[in-house]
Amino acid sequence: MSPDKIAIKTENLTKVYKTTFSRYQVKAVDNLNLEIYEGEIFGLLGPNGSGKTTTIKILLGLLFPTSGLVRVLGKPPDEVIVKDRIGFLPEESYLYRFLNAEETLDFYGRLFRIPRKERLARIDHLIKLVGLDDARKRPVKEYSKGMARRLGFAQALINDPALIILDEPTSGLDPLVARQVKDIILDLQKQGKTIILSSHLLADAETICNRVAILHQGQLQKMGAVKELLQPGETLETLFLKTIQASRS
Amino acid sequence: MNQLFAIIILTYRESIRKRIFLIIAVFTVLLIILSAFSPVVKPIDRIRLTEAWTLQGIGFFVMLIAVFMAATSLPEDIELKRLFLLLAKPVTKEMLLLGKLLGFVLTTGLFILIMGAISLVYLYIVNWSSGHLTIRDKILPTEMRFTNKTGQDAQGYVTGNYISDKEFTVMIEGEGNNYIGWLFRLRLAEARLWRTQSAAERRRASSNINLNKSKLSEPARPTEGSFGQARAELSLMIGEGQFKVSSEALVRFVNPTTKQEYHKQITLSYKRPEAVEFPAELIDRNGELYVYVSRPEPATYIRAGPASVVLKSLGVIWLQVILLLGFCISGATFLSGGVNVVLNIFIYFVGSGTQFWASSLETMRQAMTSIIRQETLQTITQAPAHSHSPEVYPLWMMKASEFVVDSTLKVFPDFSRFNSGDTYLLNGYAVPWNVFPPLVGYVIFYGIIAFVVGAVAFRLRDIK
Structure with a gap:
């Protein structure tokens, strides 16, 4: 982790949602300035509708910003070359229900143009890593929510990404598997990867994030290292609640 | 990849x-x-x-x-x-x-x-x-297959029989190289010029026309020194249920003695007699003339x-x-x-009805041309304007319809082009x-x- 090397930078990033036939507008992200360093675990925190998912979608090039600048790994996010180095786990797994675990990972592996031999080895490794070895041939539609989540986590790592964006990675997982996922995230950091974590589970964020940003109504409320933001004896949860209440008032 | x-x-x-x-x-x-x-x-x-x-x-x-x-x-x-x-x-x-x-x-x-x-x-x-x-055989261009209204073989029409009835019905079958031909033997007493018919007579004649009917008015008998253009009036129609109200046809006029020939491609429309002019010298000395009607581009068929x-x-x-x-x-x-x-x-x-729309549009355009011509004539001759026929739509309405249908045809893909499989198979080709x-x-x-x-x-x- 080094402040010299910036993985993601946004400057005055704004996204306004407009509906086609009415003047109703929603400012989902409002003048957001973020800097995420290479090799850190960065927590993107905020209540529902605070603009976390919209920010992630912009970082992935899925949404066009209304105004402002975005650079992901030094390039505009809609460039295909950037996506080659990103792994992404969405809020829900959004997998193809008619494919099984092997087919799912093979499909996403092909999208990254991973050679067959390497692809098969990675599929095998990831299936074992997320504990789906027994269910590798079962179609996803038969999976429990936790199993689908684990497969979603595996597909996010199929390309050995430099930047990993995880939206609620532990939701729907039992405590045991959630612990395993957290260990994997810490392990990935040790391998030098940058991780963005969007989560409601503040206790998790507190234990594994190096820095966090708290968003509310699309605006950045607080950003900094977890250790620096917290007063002695304060938890991230209390800080979060205080920040949101202050913003509302 | x-x-x-x-x-x-x-x-x-x-x-x-x-x-x-x-x-x-x-x-x-x-x-x-x-x-x-x-x-x-x-x-x-x-x-x-x-x-x-x-x-x-x-x-x-x-x-x-x-x-x-x-x-x-x-x-x-x-x-x-x-x-x-x-x-x-x-x-x-x-x-x-x-x-x-x-x-x-x-x-x-x-x-x-x-x-x-x-x-x-x-x-x-x-x-x-x-x-x-x-097994489908190739249909030779020389082969003739056509039937009359009752479905009987109508080949007799080309064997040189004198046709006493000036109006008769035939049906050209299939999509292929079939054609129909007549031998006309002109007799002075019965010769009648199309142009001598009054408008009223023409209307009456048209209204009596059945579907699948071809009518050929005899060309004027050539008189000494008056060889020029003769005219034949044809009205060939397409059978019911074909989704087609106009069709291209090739008309050939052949001199039975010298085999000299003249041909012309025309568009035949539903209930509209088409006049075709041809050189009068094609009528031989006996006053005889062959007239053939076929599709302009005969398809070729294969054995399969x-x-x-x-x-x-x-x-x-x-x-x-x-x-x-x-x-x-x-x-x-x-x-x-x-x-x-x-x-x-x-x-x-x-898109599947494109051909039907296109042929309907063609017929309507012909009618519009005719109406415009009549109106121009009235303007030139300063004849009193006739009241508009209640049986025909006003011109502006037809123009509006033309614009809409024409634009639609330009935008929509023509799916009716892909009916060939059905068309061939159902006809046994x-x-x-x-x-x-x-x-x-x-x-x-x-x-x-x-x-x-x-x-x-x-x-x-x-x-x-």
Whole structure:
């Protein structure tokens, strides 16, 4: 982790949602300035509708910003070359229900143009890593929510990404598997990867994030290292609640 | 390439693992089996019916697959947010669209091939006992096949018999090289010039015309020193239920003695007599003249067995499906699944009636020209204006209709071009290879337009 090397930078990033036939507008992200360093675990925190998912979608090039600048790994996010180095786990797994675990990972592996031999080895490794070895041939539609989540986590790592964006990675997982996922995230950091974590589970964020940003109504409320933001004896949860209440008032 | 292949295979897997695919496949097979019970007398009729029935069934069901799967696939990905994950990978939106299109081209192609194979095997099994299957022979250009109103052979008309009745009905059958010919023997007493008929007489004559009727007014008997242009009046019509109200025809005038000939291509319209002029020297010394009417571009037919015919017809069906798939995929980039399904059914329905609209438009244009000519004449001669006939629409209304239909025809793809499989088979002809190049070109042309429109719409769209 080094402040010299910036993985993601946004400057005055704004996204306004407009509906086609009415003047109703929603400012989902409002003048957001973020800097995420290479090799850190960065927590993107905020209540529902605070603009976390919209920010992630912009970082992935899925949404066009209304105004402002975005650079992901030094390039505009809609460039295909950037996506080659990103792994992404969405809020829900959004997998193809008619494919099984092997087919799912093979499909996403092909999208990254991973050679067959390497692809098969990675599929095998990831299936074992997320504990789906027994269910590798079962179609996803038969999976429990936790199993689908684990497969979603595996597909996010199929390309050995430099930047990993995880939206609620532990939701729907039992405590045991959630612990395993957290260990994997810490392990990935040790391998030098940058991780963005969007989560409601503040206790998790507190234990594994190096820095966090708290968003509310699309605006950045607080950003900094977890250790620096917290007063002695304060938890991230209390800080979060205080920040949101202050913003509302 | 690997990425494109991955999307193609994903689309293919998605299609075949859906329950609707299996249901449609089962019903198509059921339809093929049902053809065994067709009420026919001769084995050859059963073969033709089985062919036509199964081909229509496969064509209809594959259209259902195209519309209900291709039109809803991308909207479903967007709705279920699978696209959210997919486009986070190094895949361009254009590649995703192309992959989906090719995936459905592959799926529908395989469906057609498998169902075609089943229907062919079935065709052979059902007709095993009859000992023979349809073989289409080439129809020679010299061969004449035409019948009169009662369906009897009307070949006698060209054997030199004098035609006492100036109006008679014949029907040119089929799509091929059939033609009809008359020998006219002119007698001074009965010669009548078309131009000598009064407007009232002409109207009466026209209103008495039945369908499938050809009328030839005798040309004026040439008198010494007055050789010039003679005229013949023809009114050839198309049978009912053909969805066609005008047709191109080639009229040939041949001197029976010198074999000197003159030909002219004309458009024959529903209930409108067409006048054709020809050089009077074609009437020989005895006052005789041959007149032949045929299609302007006779098709060539080939000798072919059922396997070749069925497979080629299925190829034509597949091309039609590919064209529709282009529109389904394009519409999916900016419409919801339900709206896209309805839009594509609409495009297919209107596009299938294109030939009917085009020929109706041609007839209306001829009528408009005639009305404009009459009005101009009235202006020049300063004759008092007649009141507008209540049986005819006012000119402005026809012009408005012309604008709407003309614009529609320019925009909508012409699906009626792809009826050739049906047309040939139902008439018992083989499907020639030369139907393919223009159809492939047409599909590529419209496919590229649809794809570009879809790609632009998709590129500008936020994936929420």
